[in-house]
Amino acid sequence: MINEQIRDREIRLIGSNGEQLGIMSAREAMKLAEEAELDLVKIAPNAKPPVCKIIDYGKYRYELARKEKEAKKKQKTVEVKEIRLSPNIDTNDLNTKVNAAKKFLSKGNKVKITLRFRGREMAHIAQSKHILDDFAKEVEDMAVVEKAPKQEGRSISMVLAEKR
Template sequence: MINEQIRDREIRLIGENGEQLGIMSAREAMKRAQEAELDLVKIAPTAKPPVCKIIDYGKYRYEMARKEKEAKKKQKIIEVKEVRLSPNIDSNDLSTKINAARKFIQKGNKVKITLRFRGREMAHMNASRHILDDFAKELADIAVVEKPSKVEGRSIVMFLTEKRS
């Protein structure tokens, strides 16, 4: 809220140089802001009484946008990479998939391991869980199981994430 939008009976005012000007009515604070040819901006609406500051509103908005942009730069986006397996996978193929998952985890991504079943393979779902367990054991040095294996339709899904040190 800025200038005339502030309708509180009394507010705590901070001057343009950051000094405390005390508690006063909103009208009086508005007069002081006009004398300084600046805006009256409510910066802490939940405080008792609300805190307002005499500043250049355009400059304030610019500073806030810049801080937000800077914070966004420092964020790390974690992607979920998927590795698909089948129940009759060969050991060499499995080791290739494990190496791919290892690279994803080292880059800081989560890995979703999907064991897909087709046709008659559906009858032997529980017998194939050991493949996911072996997968997790192979990556135990750098990864932890975030979500344990769970049946979802025609597949069993498990999530791995990077180990926190």
């Protein structure tokens, strides 16, 4: 809220240089802001009494936008990469998939390992669970199982995350 929008009876006022001007009525604060040719801006509406500051509103909005943009820049997004396996995978193929998973994990991504069953393979789900366990053992030096293997329809999947 700015200027005339502030309808509180009493407010705590902070001057344009950051000095405390004390508790006063909103009208008095508005007069002080007009004398300084600046805006009265409510900074902390939930405080008792609300805190207002005499500042240039346009400059204030610009500073907020810049801080927000800077925070966004420092944010790191974590992607989930998926690796699909089949129950009749050979050891060399499994090693290739393990190396791919290690590469993803080293870049800071999470890896979802999906063991897909097709047709008659559905009859042998119990015998195939060891593939995911072997996979987890292969990458346990650099990854931790974030979500344990769980059957979802025609597939079993687990999520691995980089060790901290």
